[in-house]
Amino acid sequence: MSGRILIGTRKGTFAVEKNGGSWRPKLIGHTGAGVNFVARDPGTGVLWAALGHGHWGAKLSRSTDDGATWNDAPQIGYPEGARHLLPPPPTDTGPGEGAPTIKPATLLKLWTLGFGPDAIYAGTIPGGLFVSRDGGESFELNRGLWDHESRGGNLFDGDGSGETMWYGTPAAEGEFSPGLHSIVVDPRDPKRILVAISTAGVFETTDGGETWRSRNKGLRMDYAPDPEAEWAGHDPHAIMLCHNQPDHVWQQNHCGVFYSYNGAETWRKVSDPDSGVHFGFPVAADPDDGRTAWLVPGLSDMQRVTVDGSLFVARTRDGGESWERLREGLPQENAYDVVYRHALDIDGELLAFGSTTGNVYVSEDRGESWHAAAHNLPPVYSVRFG
Amino acid sequence: MARVELTPHLFLYFPKLEGQALEVDGTTVAEIVQGMEALAPGFAFYVCDEVGRLRQHVNIFVGERRVTDRATLTDAVSEDSRVLILQALSGG
Numbered sequence: 001m002s003g004r005i006l007i008g009t010r011k012g013t014f015a016v017e018k019n020g021g022s023w024r025p026k027l028i029g030h031t032g033a034g035v036n037f038v039a040r041d042p043g044t045g046v047l048w049a050a051l052g053h054g055h056w057g058a059k060l061s062r063s064t065d066d067g068a069t070w071n072d073a074p075q076i077g078y079p080e081g082a083r084h085l086l087p088p089p090p091t092d093t094g095p096g097e098g099a100p101t102i103k104p105a106t107l108l109k110l111w112t113l114g115f116g117p118d119a120i121y122a123g124t125i126p127g128g129l130f131v132s133r134d135g136g137e138s139f140e141l142n143r144g145l146w147d148h149e150s151r152g153g154n155l156f157d158g159d160g161s162g163e164t165m166w167y168g169t170p171a172a173e174g175e176f177s178p179g180l181h182s183i184v185v186d187p188r189d190p191k192r193i194l195v196a197i198s199t200a201g202v203f204e205t206t207d208g209g210e211t212w213r214s215r216n217k218g219l220r221m222d223y224a225p226d227p228e229a230e231w232a233g234h235d236p237h238a239i240m241l242c243h244n245q246p247d248h249v250w251q252q253n254h255c256g257v258f259y260s261y262n263g264a265e266t267w268r269k270v271s272d273p274d275s276g277v278h279f280g281f282p283v284a285a286d287p288d289d290g291r292t293a294w295l296v297p298g299l300s301d302m303q304r305v306t307v308d309g310s311l312f313v314a315r316t317r318d319g320g321e322s323w324e325r326l327r328e329g330l331p332q333e334n335a336y337d338v339v340y341r342h343a344l345d346i347d348g349e350l351l352a353f354g355s356t357t358g359n360v361y362v363s364e365d366r367g368e369s370w371h372a373a374a375h376n377l378p379p380v381y382s383v384r385f386g
Numbered sequence: 387m388a389r390v391e392l393t394p395h396l397f398l399y400f401p402k403l404e405g406q407a408l409e410v411d412g413t414t415v416a417e418i419v420q421g422m423e424a425l426a427p428g429f430a431f432y433v434c435d436e437v438g439r440l441r442q443h444v445n446i447f448v449g450e451r452r453v454t455d456r457a458t459l460t461d462a463v464s465e466d467s468r469v470l471i472l473q474a475l476s477g478g
Binding site: 032053054055056057059072075077078080104106107174 | 395396398399428431432433435436437439441442443444473474
């Protein structure tokens, strides 16, 4: 248990630590820049931050001295010839003009980072997974996923099928493109990786990224003509697996909370809309018990605010059969905090989350009670122990 | 050599450029950006994306004129040009 929490915000990177009995934030880097994700590589101890500068684009930053100083890392860019299928802007579309066309891909956003024993992964918009096998000195686009048949096939060497099952996310910067926001590496076998993409769904590789298959069975899309279709715009908000029982995987999305006990082969809806546990972005999975997970629910994807203006954390200890609503120490009136997909994390007994209204809450007893660590930070994008 | 002036915002990321007289050889804006990249590795990817297009919220002026070719940066630069690289004021 490190006890330090790295916070990525709209305006910089903060560390929250316990000093003199209370949790306090401190600005540690990237003042004024958007920090989509910041985390420690557990293998090397290096801190990595995925930045989104308003003017200067997406940049990767790293610190080798625990956050005292930060420097630009070797940068990630789409390779020459990388293309993807994109629909035209809706307002420009006349009759018969809505078909996607092939466009060059450029890096719009670094959205998440993932770490394996021998690799660093970066999830991006427009949907590319980048991999470094030299400690972050260089990153390469994973072609297995980029050239996936569901996305129209190999557009480096030809025009592919002309059809894509990948849609866009409003989180893209300036273009309605897909976003890869979750990367989880199986602790038993680093060749098995799950990624989640808004809006395409969950993909799994078991050969280190050579080939990928969709893992959307059992998910429901209440907004699609066929709610159980393999494709048609699955929008997982986040996935997380149990470290010591990696076949137990959790997902939050528009249409509920979904749980899989067989490595995402099939999913089961386990949310309970009547008790306000249904819609939300982040999920934290217990590292030891695959049936235990935490969420910070909101009120449906139509409103995206807290339920009745009160903030609570939902916990299940039985694979989603039942949910507890944990409220001690959290504001229970006039609280409209929204917690983004990367902004909840767990480390042993400790849990922490941050909200778009700049609040950070920490629990030292697995969510039973909460302490405010900050109230006036910029909007919080990511919370990771490290 | 063209004289290059930068928004102070870029000195946050390239502090060694601050206070320097930036004189760069080039007959097009693209060559000027490449010249800046040689002075400050990483500079080009701040101003342009990976296919060389000027980023949406960045402007370059040659003298008083804003560049017209934002895709390949072919606007002409002469020996005595003043080239300004600025953030675009594109909102709030």
